[in-house]
Amino acid sequence: xxxxxxxxxxxxxxxxxxxLVAVSKQASVAQMREAYAVGIRDFGESRIxxxxxxxxxxxxxxxxxxxxxxxxxxNKVRKALxxxxxxxxxxxxxxxxxxxxxxxELDISPxxxxxxxxxxxxxxxxxTIPELFTDLPAINQCQQLNxxxxxxxxxxGLTSIQTTQLFEQARDLCHQINQQPASSLQLSELSMGMSxxxxxxxxxxxxxxxxxxxxxxxx
Ligand SMILES: *Cc1c(COP(=O)(O)O)cnc(C)c1O
Numbered sequence: 025x026x027x028x029x030x031x032x033x034x035x036x037x038x039x040x041x042x043x044l045v046a047v048s049k050q051a052s053v054a055q056m057r058e059a060y061a062v063g064i065r066d067f068g069e070s071r072i073x074x075x076x077x078x079x080x081x082x083x084x085x086x087x088x089x090x091x092x093x094x095x096x097x098x099n100k101v102r103k104a105l106x107x108x109x110x111x112x113x114x115x116x117x118x119x120x121x122x123x124x125x126x127x128x129e130l131d132i133s134p135x136x137x138x139x140x141x142x143x144x145x146x147x148x149x150x151x152t153i154p155e156l157f158t159d160l161p162a163i164n165q166c167q168q169l170n171x172x173x174x175x176x177x178x179x180x181g182l183t184s185i186q187t188t189q190l191f192e193q194a195r196d197l198c199h200q201i202n203q204q205p206a207s208s209l210q211l212s213e214l215s216m217g218m219s220x221x222x223x224x225x226x227x228x229x230x231x232x233x234x235x236x237x238x239x240x241x242x243x
Contacts, residue, residue: 027058030239034222038233042226045091047218047236049074053081055240060085068112068234070094075107093175093215093234095149101126105134112175112215112234115139115149117159124166133168137175137215140197142190145179153197160207173213173231174198178221187221191228 025033031046038044047068048056056067056078068091069075075090082088091110101122104111114120114136127134139150151159163171176194178187198211217225219238226233 027055027239028062031059031062031064034233034235034238037223037226039226042230043232045093045215045232045234046239047093047234048078048240049094049236051236051240053078056082057085059239060088065089066091068093068236069108070113072096072100072103072107076103079107091234098122102130105130105132108134110135110137112137112232113139113149115151117162120163120166120169120171124168128168133170136169136171137173137213138163138171139175139177140194142176142193142197143179143182145177147179148177150175150177156197156201157204160201160204160209164207164209171209171211173211173215175215177216177218184221184224188224188228191216191221191225191230195229 034044043066045066045068046059046064049070065087066089070093090108091112092104092108093112095113095115096104096119098119105126111134140156141148141150141152174194178190194216195214198214201207202210213231214229215232215234216230217233219235222233222235
């Protein structure tokens with residue numbers, strides 16, 4: 025299957041309100057150009073260095089929107105803010121506060137999603153639900169940032185029913201946060217759904233899906 029055909033397959037299941045972020049972390053710039061040719065503008069990357077190289081090779085495509093989806097180290101915050109329009113993978117209060125400080129210096133307001141661990145997962149970064157509620161007052165203080173949503177990634181090995189439940193819990197968590205009287209956060213974005221689970225993610229209310237291999241692998 026071609027990249028264009030792979031994207032078409034996803035689009036057939038994509039409500040108009042859901043953004044398709046093509047995760048290109050394992051794709052070449054030639055493959056990214058193929059995706060661009062059929063209308064993809066949002067690309068997800070997990071590494072600073074790779075993204076910088078790709079951006080240098082794609083300067084003729086001016087209207088790209090770059091999404092960071094991988095863990096960000098504190099010493100790379102400045103670089104990340106130069107390269108990315110969105111950071112989906114903000115996974116601790118300390119990192120969020122660092123981003124807030126640097127964004128203030130740069131006078132920019134990047135779009136931020138908070139990465140949550142709905143289920144315990146030793147392999148992943150992110151806030152557990154209780155940690156997120158504990159940190160809400162401090163999160164609210166990061167006023168330079170456009171904190172717009174949550175990102176959720178299911179642990180490996182869930183059944184499809186458990187996966188659906190996890191996505192629904194992420195959606196409900198968003199609503200709960202929006203109703204906290206002590207918080208002014210209004211989260212409208214749910215970044216969830218990868219190659220293997222984007223359909224249940226959409227069904228549960230994802231507003232951004234992040235498939236990668238299903239677009240670029242074997243293409
Ligand atoms: C790699 C990655 C994806 C894409 O995964 P696929 O299984 O290739 O679709 C999406 N989100 C995150 C956070 C990732 O690290």
